[in-house]
Amino acid sequence: MNVHKNARLTPRGRERIVRQVGSGQTPQAVAEAAGVCPRTVRKWVERYQREGLAGLQDRSSRSHRLRRPTPETVVAEIERLRRQRWTGKQIAAETGVSPATVSRVLHRLGLNKLSALEPEPVRRYEREHPGELIHLDIKKLGRIGSVGHRITGRYPGVVNRHLGIGWEFVHVCIDDASSVAFVQVMPDQRKESAVAFLEAAVAYYAGLGIRVQRVMTDNGSCYRSRTFRAACKRLGLRQIFTKPYTPQTNGKAERFIQTSLREWAYARAYNTSEERTAELPRWLHRYNWHRPHGSIGSKPPISRLGLARDNLLRLHS
Known part of the structure; x- marks a missing residue:
């Protein structure tokens, strides 16, 4: 039996006080010895007299008479009004029941949230022309000393010989309209590396005929620095920030990072970080220009960009 730590009486203790009262002791004396009030002693004596030892067992605290259930006609009316996007207080005033009852019925029907009525369609925004907006972000990757646990699995007792080998930082950039991406692996995420990557990205898109x-960046210190703001001004760029703790604002960069991890960084076993970095240009070229239709971010870049033929030839040369 699960008895709370401050319980004065257990069923066996209740039986003892009942027998003490039956032997002639007063309820006041028995209550004082047991550390309870005389009313408690009389309660258990009366239950024993009515039901015997079974009356000394714990009982459910559930009331003997349950509340009247809400009539089905009222429940149907509550559901009908809710599907018209009425609030709980409006429904309560219309149906004549309490707001608590309306809330309970809506929760039972699964309509307590307005989003459950008609899920909002996915709203995908997209700039009209390439170059209007590029998304920047950084992904931190552990350096590779040998094939790791993502491929071989974890084994108990095995010492990680490459613990503390360090990190490398994948700076990513993706165009909002065309989804054409540019990626570089940098040694850190400081402001100097962020500026160098921004200049390389702008030059890359300029080579495609895109100004x-x-x-758009997150609120990282390298992007908030004066050096980065000065670089944006020098390059003629307007910098905008995502809302703090709202990664979906920068969702295209976030989605591209997940795709790159799945299809490049963790796609196969690399023996060294250099081997993984060397594979990046080949994967990025395939992502931008040869990715099959139907994949995430797989809209055909060439048709979207409307690039001149000489730019395309220069890109593929």
């Missing part, structure tokens, strides 16, 4: 106008 970058805006850059």
